Amino acid sequence: MFLKNKHSSIEQIHFSEISDKEIFLFIKREDALHPFISGNKYRKLKYNLVEAFNQKKHTLVTFGGAFSNHIAAVAAAGFEYGFKTIGVIRGHELAYNLDEVLQTNPTLKFASQHNMQFHFVTRSEYREKTSATFIENLQQKFGDFYLIPEGGTNIFAVKGCEEILTENDDQYDIICSAIGTGGTISGIINSTKKNQEVIGFPSLKGDFLENEIKKYISEEKKWHINTQYHFGGYAKISEELITFINKFKSETGIPLDPVYTGKMMFGIVDLIKNDYFKKGRKILAIHTGGLQGIDGMNNVLKKKNLPQIV
Ligand SMILES: *Cc1c(COP(=O)(O)O)cnc(C)c1O
Numbered sequence: 001m002f003l004k005n006k007h008s009s010i011e012q013i014h015f016s017e018i019s020d021k022e023i024f025l026f027i028k029r030e031d032a033l034h035p036f037i038s039g040n041k042y043r044k045l046k047y048n049l050v051e052a053f054n055q056k057k058h059t060l061v062t063f064g065g066a067f068s069n070h071i072a073a074v075a076a077a078g079f080e081y082g083f084k085t086i087g088v089i090r091g092h093e094l095a096y097n098l099d100e101v102l103q104t105n106p107t108l109k110f111a112s113q114h115n116m117q118f119h120f121v122t123r124s125e126y127r128e129k130t131s132a133t134f135i136e137n138l139q140q141k142f143g144d145f146y147l148i149p150e151g152g153t154n155i156f157a158v159k160g161c162e163e164i165l166t167e168n169d170d171q172y173d174i175i176c177s178a179i180g181t182g183g184t185i186s187g188i189i190n191s192t193k194k195n196q197e198v199i200g201f202p203s204l205k206g207d208f209l210e211n212e213i214k215k216y217i218s219e220e221k222k223w224h225i226n227t228q229y230h231f232g233g234y235a236k237i238s239e240e241l242i243t244f245i246n247k248f249k250s251e252t253g254i255p256l257d258p259v260y261t262g263k264m265m266f267g268i269v270d271l272i273k274n275d276y277f278k279k280g281r282k283i284l285a286i287h288t289g290g291l292q293g294i295d296g297m298n299n300v301l302k303k304k305n306l307p308q309i310v
Pocket residue numbers: 039040041069070151153178179180181182183184185257260261288289290291
């Protein structure tokens with residue numbers, strides 16, 4: 001009914017920095033699932049849209065920062081399937097000069113062009129967004145709606161992410177994914193087989209993720225989180241990371257985003273370089289998408305006189 005179950009293609013990666021290592025590295029191109037509802041957001045929204053429809057809701061409300069992949073995806077999904085969308089956006093100051101913001105922020109511009117209505121809130125209000133009062137206020141303002149949590153993670157999102165791996169993927173020993181809120185990796189963990197291990201690369205600091213993931217996974221599976229590659233925190237980025245993303249794209253043709261997949265791939269390559277994996281291992285990295293965020297990040301990089309992601 002919404003967002004058909006599609007399988008994305010897998011490519012082997014040939015990258016000079018690890019060409020002397022006997023490790024087989026592949027990438028699953030979830031970023032190519034849909035032009036606008038890209039990567040894991042496609043998976044995460046699928047059963048949420050079904051649920052919203054079953055509950056006879058016509059409006060989707062969700063939360064995010066000003067460059068959020070999730071905000072862009074919800075706007076595009078609502079536009080495609082006829083839901084009204086409201087984005088509760090962190091940063092009250094953005095409302096004061098919205099026209100200028102829309103010119104310089106490609107994510108909000110895209111969401112607005114796909115008819116998303118914005119509700120800007122202060123950072124402290126944003127922290128309260130799961131409280132009953134906050135939600136009641138939203139209901140008074142916008143009427144009845146289906147609420148999708150920040151980053152889209154809930155049981156419906158995890159169910160959708162269980163469709164990322166297919167039976168053909170049983171041949172891979174190790175599955176790698178970036179982590180934001182943990183919904184995506186939970187679905188991946190649930191769909192792995194006994195012979196497989198999952199490694200998650202958080203794009204942010206903090207040690208709450210393991211417990212978040214445990215809420216959603218059903219059995220004893222082999223998985224762990226590697227916290228070495230967050231580059232200082234969420235949406236934090238360094239010249240070294242930009243250089244890596246650009247080199248990876250020029251050699252493999254595969255674009256990576258700076259917030260999630262770039263950090264994950266940097267981590268995988270670094271682990272391979274340091275002989276972390278046994279020889280002969282087949283690794284499957286999940287490209288969770290996020291490429292819409294590159295233009296917005298480049299605007300930020302320009303202001304800081306840092307090189308651009310090309
Ligand atoms: C949102 C996002 C993630 C994080 O997914 P979670 O389910 O929140 O862990 C990872 N990669 C990309 C590209 C994303 O946009």
